[in-house]
Amino acid sequence: MNQSSSTGSEGLSDAQGSSPTSPQLVPLNPGGGGKAPPPSKHSKKGQRMDRGSDEYRQRRERNNMAVKKSRLKSKQKAQDTQQRVNQLKEENERLEAKIKLLTKELSVLKDLFLEHAHNLADNVQPEGPPPGQESAGH
Amino acid sequence: MNQSSSTGSEGLSDAQGSSPTSPQLVPLNPGGGGKAPPPSKHSKKGQRMDRGSDEYRQRRERNNMAVKKSRLKSKQKAQDTQQRVNQLKEENERLEAKIKLLTKELSVLKDLFLEHAHNLADNVQPEGPPPGQESAGH
DNA sequence: TTATATTGCGCAATGA
């Protein structure tokens, strides 16, 4: 949807360089006041998802990477599609021009044919030679 | 695909019981660094970003609507673009077919012309206009 | 089962 505008990249909130080893970053309620965040997700399976866990952070980081990658790809694809539209439109014009040319050529030839046919008819019809204007070069 | 049946996804970090006095649940990720959550975004007079504020919630909700709308639109546009590609491809095929046809017709007519030209040449060669045996069917 | 890829959604900064 963008790409038309030159908006491009803007600064964002934090320019954090995605530090793999980012200690800080608190979801706000690690071990502070509320211990268990929303106590357990569901009483379903034992899905340990300790938000303070190292494992958790690591998984999050990986997913964030994947998300970014996926979105980039998506954007690129959209761009390519738009480009293809332009390309096809261009080719379309070219083809139409060609058709126009061919049609005109064909028209000329057909007219010539008709002309000859008439001349022939005029020549053959009467037993005598052709009238004032005969075939000839022109 | 996805399109999950709206499983309460938003409830996660927003399950706040709206405790104005207990700033809980922050989306994470501090802006410029570990800024404290105090109600003071920038050096501006407006400190209207109390998360528990009614005004805040209202603004958030409106923005969420806008975001959703914008994304829907974006998606739709991408879809339309893709559709246009298909349409253009189809038209291109049609045009190419037409070109092929015209080219063939033109070729036939040209051949006929050449043939006639040869016949004429043969007939003109001798001074006797009346063609004894023309190359009609030949 | 685990790891990655997609997708919907909310938040905040910024553009209009």
Next chain:
DNA sequence: CTCATTGCGCAATATA
């Protein structure tokens, strides 16, 4: 000020 865009993180889900 309001609304529209956009980058980003989270979690659910889909795919490998």
